[in-house]
Amino acid sequence: xxxxxxxxxxxxDDGVTxxxxxxxxxxxxxxxxxxVVAPDKPQSGMAHAxxxxxxxxxxxxxxxxxxxxxxxxxxxxxxxxxAEKFLLPRRPDLIVSGINHGSNAxxxxxxxxxxxxxxxxxxxxxxxxxxxLCDYAWDADFIxxxxxxxxxARKVLEDGLPRFTGLNVNIPVPVNGKIKGVKVVRQGEGRWxxxxxxxxxxxxxxxxxxxxxxxxxxxMPDTDLYALDNGYxxxxxxxxxxxxxxxxxxxxxxxxxxxEG
Amino acid sequence: xxxxxxxxxxxxDDGVTxxxxxxxxxxxxxxxxxxVVAPDKPQSGMAHAxxxxxxxxxxxxxxxxxxxxxxxxxxxxxxxxxAEKFLLPRRPDLIVSGINHGSNAxxxxxxxxxxxxxxxxxxxxxxxxxxxLCDYAWDADFIxxxxxxxxxARKVLEDGLPRFTGLNVNIPVPVNGKIKGVKVVRQGEGRWxxxxxxxxxxxxxxxxxxxxxxxxxxxMPDTDLYALDNGYxxxxxxxxxxxxxxxxxxxxxxxxxxxEG
Numbered sequence: 001x002x003x004x005x006x007x008x009x010x011x012x013d014d015g016v017t018x019x020x021x022x023x024x025x026x027x028x029x030x031x032x033x034x035x036v037v038a039p040d041k042p043q044s045g046m047a048h049a050x051x052x053x054x055x056x057x058x059x060x061x062x063x064x065x066x067x068x069x070x071x072x073x074x075x076x077x078x079x080x081x082x083a084e085k086f087l088l089p090r091r092p093d094l095i096v097s098g099i100n101h102g103s104n105a106x107x108x109x110x111x112x113x114x115x116x117x118x119x120x121x122x123x124x125x126x127x128x129x130x131x132x133l134c135d136y137a138w139d140a141d142f143i144x145x146x147x148x149x150x151x152x153a154r155k156v157l158e159d160g161l162p163r164f165t166g167l168n169v170n171i172p173v174p175v176n177g178k179i180k181g182v183k184v185v186r187q188g189e190g191r192w193x194x195x196x197x198x199x200x201x202x203x204x205x206x207x208x209x210x211x212x213x214x215x216x217x218x219x220m221p222d223t224d225l226y227a228l229d230n231g232y233x234x235x236x237x238x239x240x241x242x243x244x245x246x247x248x249x250x251x252x253x254x255x256x257x258x259x260e261g
Numbered sequence: 262x263x264x265x266x267x268x269x270x271x272x273x274d275d276g277v278t279x280x281x282x283x284x285x286x287x288x289x290x291x292x293x294x295x296x297v298v299a300p301d302k303p304q305s306g307m308a309h310a311x312x313x314x315x316x317x318x319x320x321x322x323x324x325x326x327x328x329x330x331x332x333x334x335x336x337x338x339x340x341x342x343x344a345e346k347f348l349l350p351r352r353p354d355l356i357v358s359g360i361n362h363g364s365n366a367x368x369x370x371x372x373x374x375x376x377x378x379x380x381x382x383x384x385x386x387x388x389x390x391x392x393x394l395c396d397y398a399w400d401a402d403f404i405x406x407x408x409x410x411x412x413x414a415r416k417v418l419e420d421g422l423p424r425f426t427g428l429n430v431n432i433p434v435p436v437n438g439k440i441k442g443v444k445v446v447r448q449g450e451g452r453w454x455x456x457x458x459x460x461x462x463x464x465x466x467x468x469x470x471x472x473x474x475x476x477x478x479x480x481m482p483d484t485d486l487y488a489l490d491n492g493y494x495x496x497x498x499x500x501x502x503x504x505x506x507x508x509x510x511x512x513x514x515x516x517x518x519x520x521e522g
Contacts, residue, residue, distance in 0.1 A: 047309035047338075048371045055460070055468040077308075077372075081456050082469065107384060109503055110309045110377075111338075119503075123368060123452060151519045159515055162508045179521060184513045186504040191384060195342050199316070207316040208343065235516055237508035242370055242380075243447040247423045247498035252445045254420055255496055258412045260440060 005066065006032030006093040006157055009121075011079045013043040013100065013113025016061065016071045020099035023142035024131060025069075027150045028096060031157060033066040035092075037083040039113075040071035048116040049075045056082060076117035084124060094157055095121035098131035099142055099149065105134075105170045105224040105234060106190035106216065118166040119240050127156050128166040134228060135173050145171050148179060148233060161237075168236040172228045180231040187236050188223030190216045266327065267293030267354040267418055270382075272340045274304040274361065274374025277322065277332045281360035284403035285392060286330075288411045289357060292418060294327040296353075298344040300374075301332035309377040310336045317343060337378035345385060355418055356382035359392035360403055360410065366395075366431045366485040366495060367451035367477065379427040380501050388417050389427040395489060396434050406432050409440060409494060422498075429497040433489045441492040448497050449484030451477045 008028045012021040016038035028034045037058070051074040062069040070087055072079045076097065084091075097117040104112040114130045121128030131149055133140055152169060161167065168187075172179060195212035216225045224234035269289045273282040277299035289295045298319070312335040323330040331348055333340045337358065345352075358378040365373040375391045382389030392410055394401055413430060422428065429448075433440060456473035477486045485495035 042314070045311040045313040047307075047311075047377065049308045049310045050306040050372055050471055052306040052471055053303070055470055056457075057466070057468050078471070081471070085457050086459075086469075107501060110380065110501055111311055116308070116371075119371065147521055148519070151521075152516065155515060155519060162505070162511060165505045165508045167512075168503075182516050182519045184509055184516055186506065186509065187502055196317075196346050198347075205318070207318050208347075209316055210311055210313055210339070210342070235512065236503075237505040237512055238503045239505040239508075240368060240371055240503070241448055242429075242497075242499045242501070242503075244423070244426045244498040244500040245447065247426045247500075248445055248447065250423060251428075251496065251498055254416060255413065255443050255445055258409070258416060258443045260408055260412075 008032050008034050009083050009092040009095045010034055010036045011038045011076055011097050011117045013076045015039050015042045020101050020142060024096060024099050027146050031153060035088055036069040037072060037079045037087055040073050043075050043113045045111055046075045046113040047111050048077055051075060051078050076113040077120045080117050080120040092126055095126050095128040100132035101140060102136040103134040103170055104132040104168060105228055106188045109168055115168055122164055122166040122240055125164055127161045129156060130168050132170045144174055164239055166238050168238050170224060170228055170234045172231055175231055179233060182235055183227035183232045184235045185222050185224050185227050188225035189218035190214055269293050269295050270344050270353040270356045271295055271297045272299045272337055272358050272378045274337045276300050276303045281362050281403060285357060285360050288407050292414060296349055297330040298333060298340045298348055301334050304336050304374045306372050307336045307374040308372050309338055312336060312339050337374040338381045341378050341381040353387055356387050356389040361393035362401060363397040364395040364431055365393040365429060366489055367449045370429055376429055383425055383427040383501055386425055388422045391429050393431045405435055425500055427499050429499050431485060431489055431495045433492055436492055440494060443496055444488035444493045445496045446483050446485050446488050449486035450479035451475055
């Protein structure tokens with residue numbers, strides 16, 4: 001690591017007041033200069049949404065040496081974009097997002113605002129890490145996982161990441177105070193089941209709450225789901241290429257002979 | 262194709278009244294029974310967002326033989342979920358989304374509500390196609406591209422798609438009334454530049470509109486950007502695995518020796 005102070009952008013999707021981001025800020029301040037640019041209210045489930053129909057504003061909430069904190073009336077992706085264009089004095093050395101209240105393993109990466117902020121950083125070719133604790137509680141115990149968060153972030157600051165690659169880090173709730181270690185794995189297969197709760201309002205009209213439970217369809221040892229189930233932190237390297245490369249050749253035969261006439 | 266009537270779910274992100282979805286509905290009704298479940302207002306840029314803090318409702322807007330149309334006060338992904346769980350009489354043979362007003366090529370796939378609906382269909386292992394016309398105008402000429410939309414959808418209904426794979430179909434504005442054909446390609450590299458317009462409100466406070474222009478960083482012939490630039494329809498097969506598989510091995514060495522102590 002060269003001796004210049006590192007610049008770290010911190011964001012999340014649970015909003016700037018969430019205990020998870022307060023924990024992440026505390027850890028990152030040990031590693032360098034920190035600028036927080038986070039949503040002013042919860043943005044869970046906002047995925048890679050951007051705000052196109054409302055103007056964005058930011059507010060400076062705190063400022064001291066090597067530390068500034070802003071809230072933005074937008075999504076996590078809005079926060080990264082606004083930070084990179086306006087609020088950061090220079091290109092950051094690291095973007096961290098979280099610590100999310102709840103797992104972003106498996107397909108949850110697609111719904112996650114936390115991880116969308118990471119992918120936005122990856123598009124900018126800035127090393128970016130999303131941290132999630134597998135506990136949805138607002139008062140989840142972040143303190144006991146802080147040493148892990150610090151060590152992973154420090155490693156990435158020291159050694160960098162492959163270009164255009166971010167990390168989806170999910171941390172299990174420690175069992176008897178222990179986490180076994182770190183596994184670098186792929187995104188496992190899973191799905192949400194029974195996703196709506198159907199209710200009647202006082203006028204007897206139907207409405208629906210999205211709910212349900214996550215079900216794993218993938219017990220393979222090289223997955224994030226397996227690592228977490230077995231007491232390890234899962235690290236999935238992520239990129240923003242959604243191409244199903246193996247399908248290109250078979251589909252050429254199917255579709256390239258389509259003609260207008 | 263077996264003789265039973267095909268069931269097709271139609272959705273979009275520009276809202277149920279958009280000319281693009283009206284065009285798509287017209288075409289799909291030639292191919293089978295159509296159920297429309299689409300957002301009640303524009304949801305551009307909503308990506309894979311789901312609605313977790315408000316209850317969802319649907320409204321039946323139209324019903325006749327082999328046709329029903331619903332609006333939902335949510336995102337495109339909400340629409341697919343609600344359709345699959347409540348509104349469809351059975352598993353659909355095809356999900357189509359669009360026709361989007363504007364390109365979803367390259368990284369735009371990540372911001373796109375149109376394509377998020379497709380990925381949600383892919384998670385359910387239902388053949389799913391997103392159609393976009395590279396023209397942002399509300400009164401874009403959809404009629405001249407309808408024969409292509411019909412032929413691509415018909416092919417997929419007849420022959421299916423590889424499992425857990427959808428299609429991101431982008432259609433260029435015809436030049437002299439002509440489109441050259443179809444290319445099956447990968448997601449090209451590109452980025453949005455100069456993304457905010459900075460203004461002052463009447464009280465002299467700052468606000469920002471997301472704006473800017475898309476810039477290609479990838480001139481390779483096997484990309485969607487190249488196909489579109491050269492007058493072809495681009496078809497990118499898409500999946501929901503964000504794992505950067507090639508980065509797993511190098512990162513094992515970097516991160517798996519991290520210890521708590």
